[in-house]
Amino acid sequence: MLAVLLLDANRAVTIGRLMEAIYGDDPPTTSRAQVQICISALRRLFAAHGADKVITTRSQGYAIHAEDGQLDAHLFESLLQEARRAREERDPDKAVTYYRQALGLWRGPALEGIESRIVQSAASRLAEHRITANEECIQLELDLGRHHELVGELTELVAEHPLRERLRGQLMLALYRSGRQAEALQVYRDTRTMMIEELGIEPDERLQQLEHAILTSDESLNLPEPPVQLGTEPAPAAAPPVSVPNVPGMLPTGIADFTGRAKQVDEIRQRLTVAPDGAARFAVPLITIAGKAGVGKTTIAVHVAHSVTEHFPDGQLFADLHGAVSRPTSPMQVLERFLRVLGVPGNALPDGLEERAEMYRALLADRRMLIVLDDAANEGQILPLLPGNPASAVIVTSRSRLAGLAGATHVGVDLFDxxxxxxxxxxxxxxxxxxxxxxxxxxxxxxxxxxxxxxxxxxxxxxxxxxxxxxxxxxxxxxxxxxxxxxxxxxxxxxxxISLTYDSVGEEARRLFRRLAILDTHVFSAWTGAALLDCPFTEAQDLLDDLADAQLVETAGTGRGVHAQYRFHDLIRVFARERLAAEESTAERDAALSRVLGGLLMLTDTARRQEYGTGITVRREAAAWSPSPDLVGRLVAAPIEWFERERATIVSGIRQAAQAGLTELCWGITVNAVMFFESRAYLDDWRETHELALEATRQAGDKRGHAAMLYSMGSLSAAEQRYGDAQRDMERAVELMREVGDEQGFALAVRNLGFLHQMNGRFEEAAAHYERALKIFRSTGSLAAAAYTLHSLSALRLAAGDLDGAKLLLAEALACSRAGNSRRVSAQVLNRMGRTHLQAGEPALAADAFGEALAVVREISDPVGEAYVLHGLGVARLQQGRLGDADAALHRALSLASTSSQRLVEVRVLTALGELAISSGEPEQAVARLRQAATLCRTIEVPFQETQTLMLLAEALHAAGDRASAEETRAKALALADRLDPSVARRLREQAARSPRSADPEGVTAPAGGA
Known part of the structure; x- marks a missing residue:
């Protein structure tokens, strides 16, 4: 407890974070009380030493007060800053003093023995800072000629950190300068053996160059020029050399197992080796290689650089800019190194950045050199390092795209296939x-x-x-x-x-990064960032762009602006989840998830109302995060396109809501999504989400939610032609809706129960249910639902032969659907109008209605609706005698029905194809089609449709010369008709006496579960 408080000294630490630090992800029920007991114990201990106000209570947590200099960790960081400032000011003695003071604070591993994941994560960061500071200090002391004193310390450090190559190089140099050349070379041999055995790789280029320099007693290993002492008059600066004494070759070693990347390598080589035309010939060739951490940017840059060295005979310069760390290498430091390599002595180096850049450009003015700048943080790091001579070239690698570098060739590096x-x-x-x-x-x-x-x-x-x-x-x-x-x-x-990149972005960007891992979907929209942080949308979008620039997330899809989407790489997601567990309390995570799901409920509700009109009303409590009306309007301006973008988020959000026990959010999002699932034929998503929500409402005892889910499950069963299951669920939904007093939900369930009676040929019961539902819809102003109910009633009028009555109902239904802004219901009404014209013997008018309906279903991308409409259009063309057009429309309808698993429309299309075959003089083909349709009718239990199909099959058998089978099939059809309503059976017998083809070309239509 004390460690966690001290790590965030002078800042509030929430109780949730303290609980998680002590107990991890599975705190006991007494954890909050245990935290309070710990706090009381700590306060007593401090009070016993005269410090009774060290720990204070803050909102939702506690804070520990620490004065400046009281904490070793704070003092360590402060001394490091002083040391690095002195180093920048070229006062190495003073810098070493500060470094040694900082390192002297350490008395073994930080926070050793505390097993908390949060504490150990902080301890690892402190340990990394310690060894980095040690390396920086030793480098300065080597420059000051203290190599004799450093050999022992370096030997211990190498043993403690065997894979830190910089320490090994420093030990080699200290030994060499101490006159122990053989031992220095032995350190290299030991290093090489260990790295090949442990890692399967050679030591880096710097160590290899150092070994070569030691073998040849290179003068560059001698002590550098003594630094100018502060307060003294510097010696007159020597004029910079006019020529480079040696051709610098600073490139790291290439790798022998370089794989792939042929396209990128060819593009970079082309830019480096082919002379450009026009104005470009006056510009320095500049290539930026961008990609996420670990994708191989440096490997590509070094590989290409080695492959083009013959084009740059005056040498190659290389600098690691450490762009991913909190203190990247400054251009001043890089220029100092480059100028020294180019032959400028230390006492001739200019003090200012601009002067150094001018000297650098002057030295490269008549040279052909390749400069490789690795891991750049931003454009500001690069610009002072660009040569002025277009005969030279520059390759830059970065985790950002560096779009501000004018004229650069940008090469993106993605994952391997x-x-x-x-x-x-x-x-x-x-x-x-x-x-x-x-x-x-x-x-x-x-x-x-x-x-x-x-x-x-x-x-x-x-x-x-x-x-x-x-x-x-x-x-x-x-x-x-x-x-x-x-x-x-x-x-x-x-x-x-990944941690280097994570540490390089701002605090709010880091918070968003780890909270994005709360979502169980790989693709997430920009609005979710605003919900996770409870901040304005524009602020969240800026932070997401910061994360994208740092390659911590990547853009996904083609959406822009409010529709922009992002995703994690799999391994970066794992890292984000680690940081989420380590840095966010359970309470913070739960609150963020609730905000996202609340936003999702609002958006799905708005999209459903806009596209399909009213449905089951979902009560929205005061949301923890509420997007502005303007943002909501822009997001769901095109509801179907929005749903397609967000489908994965919706499905995973329903799943997460169920897992988190957020029952109302779970079933609310689910019932809002059902119309989209149905119209787009996403039956697997429909089934998965509703099973989850149904179980969640059952466990929570949420009757209204349970009723809504039973209604939707019944609609799904009807869409899949499982009418027995549909009736069971719909009857139970009607009972529960009545119990909880949900008038709208009750009417919707009653209407769909009427549809199921209609499918079973019980038309009088169906009509009673439709009339009951219609009365409620009219009283509540639910125009789209009323329109669909009128459309269903018209089917009953058609079945009774009342064409004029059907047309009147359909005219009212079309007006209601358009007033209710439901394009899908409008298309269904137009489809029914076409059926009515067919039954009235008006195929031209029918074709017009079907054409209008077809335009709508294609506009809203409704494949199921398109299958129904194309079936009707095919029948209209058949009645017009346009057999080729009929065949094309019906086969397209059959394909859509099959891929959408719509067996009812498949039955109707097969029946129409059978009639087409009869008209084309191919009775045998008609028999095959109609037998297939009759089998499907029995499978999905639609006796009215089966009766009509069997009557047509009897005619086909008769035309094929099989009179016995024809009479047997006709008798079977009439026996089946006797089980339907008497009025329906009488009408079917009259049709059979005339011709089976004069029957209703459709019969009934499918339900719209959420209309």
Missing amino acids: SVQSVDLLARIAGVDRVQSEADAAAALADLCGRLPLALRIAGARLAARPHWNVGQLVERLEDETRRLDELKHGEMGIRAS
Whole structure:
């Protein structure tokens, strides 16, 4: 407890964070009380030493007060800042004094023995700061000629940190300057052996160059010129050399197993080696290579640079700008290094950045040199380092795109594909080994997110453990909570690489980054960022763009502005979840999730109302986060397009709401989404979300929500032609809606129950249910729902032969649907009008109505509606004698019905194709089609439709010459008709006496579950 408070000294620490620090993700029910007990105990201890007001109570938590200089961690950071300031001011003695004071504060590992994940995460950061400071201090002391004193300390540090190559280089240099050349070379040999055995790689270019310099006793290893002492008159500056004494070759070593990237390599080589035309010939060739951490930007840059050295005979310069750390390398530091390499002595270096840049450009004015600037933070780091001579060229790598560099060629580097990923694994771990476990290798590549650094680490781990098979490493990586721990080998680690980028962005961007991991969807929209942070949308969008610039998220899809979407790389998501667990309390996470789900409820409700009119009303309590009406309007201006973009978020949001026990949000979002699922034929999403919400409402005892879900489940069963299941759920929904007093929901369920009676041929019961629902819809002003009910009543009038009555109902339905702004219901009414004209023997008018309906269903991308309309259009063309057009429309309808699993419309299309075959003089083909339709009718239990199909099949059998089967089928149809309403059975017998083809060409239509 004390450690957590001190790590955030003088800032409030929430009780939730304290509970999580002590107990992790599974705090006991007494955890809050235990926190208070701990606080009381600490206060007593401090009071016993005369400090009774050290811990204060803050809103939702506590804070510990610490004066300046009381905490070693604060003092350590303060001394480091002083040391680095003195180093920048070229006062190395003073800098070393501050460094040693800072390092002297350490008395072993920080916070040792405290097992809390939050505490140990902070301890790791402190330890990294410590060793970095040690390296910086030793470098200054080496420059001051204190090599004799440093050998012992460096030997201990190398033993403690064996994979830090900078320490090993410093030890080699200290030994060499102490006259111990053989021992210095032995350090290099030991380093090389260890790295090859442990990592499967050679030491870096700097160590290799240092070994070569030691072997040749290079003068560059001698002590640098003594620094100018403050307060003394500097010696006259020597004129800078007019020529470069040696051709600098500062490029790091290339890698032997370079894989893929042919397109990027060719593009960069082309820009570096082919003389440009026009104004471009006066500009320095500048290439930026951008991509996320670990994607291989530096590898590409170094590989290309080595491949074009013959085009730059005056040498190559290289600098690591450390753009991902909090204190990137300054252009002043880089220019000092470059100028020294170019032959400028220390006492001739200008003091100002502008003067150094001028000297640098002057030295390169008549040279052809390649400059590689690795890991740039921003354009400001780059501009002073650009030469003025277009004969030279520059390659820059960065995690940002650096769009502000005028005239640059921007090369993006993405992940490997599957083939390249496995190829890299094979090159590192062994071809035979990887090929013998091809499936496991492919799975390993996927678990590494096809990120080159992760693949290289995985390959190195396999190479270092020949007794492992590939499947073993796959099993270890499948545990997401340990994946980043497993993707570490020596000093190579995914976590460390991502952490550098994470630490480089602002505090609010980091907060958004980790909270995005709350969402269980890989793609997230910009508005979710505003909900997660409870901030204005524009602020969240700026932060998302900051994260995208830093390659912590990437843009997804083609949406722009308010419709912009982003996603995580798999491994970055794992890191974000780690930071979420370590830095956000459970209460903060729960509140953020509630804000997102509340926003999702509001947006789905608005989109549904705008596209389909009213449905079951979802009560929206005062939302924890409420977007502005302007933002909501812009987001759902095109509801169907918005739904397509957000479908994954909606499904995962419903799932998360169920898991979090947010029952009203769960079923509210679900019932709002049902019309979109139905119209777009997303039956799997419909089923999954409703099963989740149904169970959530049952467990919570939420009767209204349970009724709404039963209604929607019944609608799903009807859409899938499982009418027995549909009737059971709809009857139960009617009962519950009556119990809870939900008039609108009751009417919707009653209407759909009427549809089920209609499908079973019980037309009088269907009409009674429709009339009852219509009365409620008219009283509540639910125009779209009233329109669909009028449309359903018109089907009953058609079945009774009342064409004029059907037309009157449809005219009213069309007016209601348009007033209610429901395009889908309008299309269904137009479709029914076409059916009415067909039954009235008006095929031309029918074709016009179907054409109008077809335009609407295609506009709203309703494949199910399109199948129904094309069926009607095919029948109209058949009645007009346009058999070719009829065949084309019906086959397109059959394809849509099959892919949408719409068996009812499939029955009708097969029946129409059978009639087309009869008209075309192909009775055998008609028999095959109609038998297929009759079988489907029995499967989905639609006796009215089956009766009509059997009557037509009897005619086809008669035309095919099979009179016995024709009479048998006709008798079966009439027996089935006797089980329907008497009036319906009488009408079907009259139709059979005339011709089966004079029957209603459709019969009934499918329900609209949420209309």
